[in-house]
Amino acid sequence: MPVPKGSSLDPDRTRAAVLRTAEGILYARGLDGVGIAELCAEAGISKETLYRHFGSKDGLVRAVLEARSDRVTRWLARAAEDAGDEPAAQLAAVFDAIGVWFDEPGFRGCAIVNAATQHHTAPASTIAARHLGRHLDLLTAIATRAGAANPAALGRQLLLLLEGAIVVADHREGPGTANDARDAALALLHHATRRRTDR
Amino acid sequence: MPVPKGSSLDPDRTRAAVLRTAEGILYARGLDGVGIAELCAEAGISKETLYRHFGSKDGLVRAVLEARSDRVTRWLARAAEDAGDEPAAQLAAVFDAIGVWFDEPGFRGCAIVNAATQHHTAPASTIAARHLGRHLDLLTAIATRAGAANPAALGRQLLLLLEGAIVVADHREGPGTANDARDAALALLHHATRRRTDR
DNA sequence: TCCTGATCGAACCGGTCGGTTCTATCTAAG
DNA sequence: CTTAGATAGAACCGACCGGTTCGATCAGGA
Structure with missing residues (x-):
């Protein structure tokens, strides 16, 4: 039996389920590649319900992107934490x-x-700027713990590798992109933490 | 006096002018942010003329992207040539x-x-893959001339910096992104061309 | 039991889209 | 001069868009 017409069993659960469904479709097909009618159908809710929850397609997109940014940020931070205490690791x-x-x-x-x-405008551009800033914070923290001469500069350089790897992996064949980025990142880390007397 | 109704004075000129106009608008507003009606109006041609020249909006986009890729590739290669013979320069x-x-x-x-x-599909994705490949060729050539131990690997790393810089410059504030990328690139070059005995 | 409110499903709105076709008009070649 | 081809301009097409509204329906609280 599908969903009855009455009130949902749990509004927050419904909202989270809609966000999860919409995130997948919007990611796969692009912001303009899918209409709200299809999003509603896939999520199993009516347009009116979506409209009340998110106000507009823009509001839904904003909620989806913020949730995604939060999750990705936690995921990367967790990956770093689980690698131990060595900054290089x-x-x-x-x-x-x-x-x-x-x-x-x-x-x-x-x-x-x-x-x-x-959509080179708010809310997407704002969320993207903050998203990159979160990545930068993580990388700069690693650079700092590694004792880099200029942790802020090294963090920004590492961010370039991270974002560049994502772009290249997206638009070019070849499975080695992440390895290339890792090698370059470690080389830059090595370079930035090298003692002056080693030169 | 605008354009009369009859045959154009030079079909190739007209086509090039349309490409130039469309490129600017499509770049500024996105592939889906502008309709062919507006593109025709800005270019000063009718829809039928555009349809005959390019077949479809997709054909126009393909022509625009190919022209742009050619121009950007020549521009970067020229920048490298004009810097002299030193690979680092x-x-x-x-x-x-x-x-x-x-x-x-x-x-x-x-x-x-x-x-x-x-449009994560042809023709855009195909042209993008080739575009990144052209950048990779340029960077790998520089790495080779610099005597890198593994020029192909260094070229791929430099490509990550190049593409990462473009993304970060697009979506984050701050004017120093290109400098960060340059510093990182030179550090990687230095690292890859360092003699083993220097270690 | 009887409301209140949430929900669905559907219809509807004005607008825009890419694409097609028609006619009047102009140019350039024969 | 004649004619074939290219063009502008406009109307038109079916489809889809984001958003709104309405009635029927159902759950949970008073």
Whole structure:
């Protein structure tokens, strides 16, 4: 038996389920590649219910992107944590994690960056800027713990590798992109933490 | 006096002008952000003329992206050539060139990659893969001339920096992105060409 | 028991889309 | 001069869009 017409058993559960469904479809087909009618049908709710929950398609997109950014950020931070206390190991773990992601079926690049590319305006662009900032924070923290001479600069360089790897993995063949990024990241880390007397 | 109704003075000129106009609008507003009616109006041609020249909106997009890829590729290669014979100087020149590009008003990231992100299908994705391959060729050539131990690997790493810089410059504030990429690129070059005995 | 509110399903709205076709008109070649 | 081809401009097509509204239906609380 499908869903009856009356009140849902749990509004928060419904909302979360809608977000999860919409996230998958919007990621796979793009922000403009799917209409709200189809999103509602896939999520099993009516347009009126979606409208009350999210106000508009833009509101739904905003909620989806924010949830996704939160989850990705936690996922990367967790990957670093689980790699132990060595900064170099943490950095390698981050790039190994995205390597696994690249190989997953349906990989289409970073959903938040893609959204900002499609709608170069709020809310997507705002969320994307914050999303990159979160990645930068993680990488800069690793650079700091590694004792880099200029942790902020190294963090920004590592961010370039992270985002570049996602773009290249999305638009080019070849499974080695994450490994290339990891090698480059470790080389930069090594370079930035090298003692002056080693030169 | 606008354009009369009869045959154009030069079909090739007209086609090139349409491509130039369409490229600017499609880059600024996105593939789905503008209809062919507006493109025709801006280019000063009728829909029927555009249809005969390009067959469809997809055909127009393909022609625009191919022209853009050709031009960008020549522009980067020229930047490297003009920097002299030193591989390190050529590499720095490439990233300095994109730094100038980042600061131009209306910068919106790489038009080809953006298009492939919006329409994750042919022709955009095909052209994007080839576009990245062209960049890779240029960077690998520099790595080879620099005497890198593994020029192919270094080229791929440099490509990550190039594409990452474009993405970060597009979606984050701050004017130093190209400099960060250049510094990282030179560090990687240095690392890859370092003699074993220097370690 | 009887409301109140949430929900579905469907119809509807104005607008835009890519694409097609028609006619009047102009140019350039024969 | 004649004619074949290219063009502008406009109407038109079916489809889809995001968003709104309405009635029927159902659950849970008073």
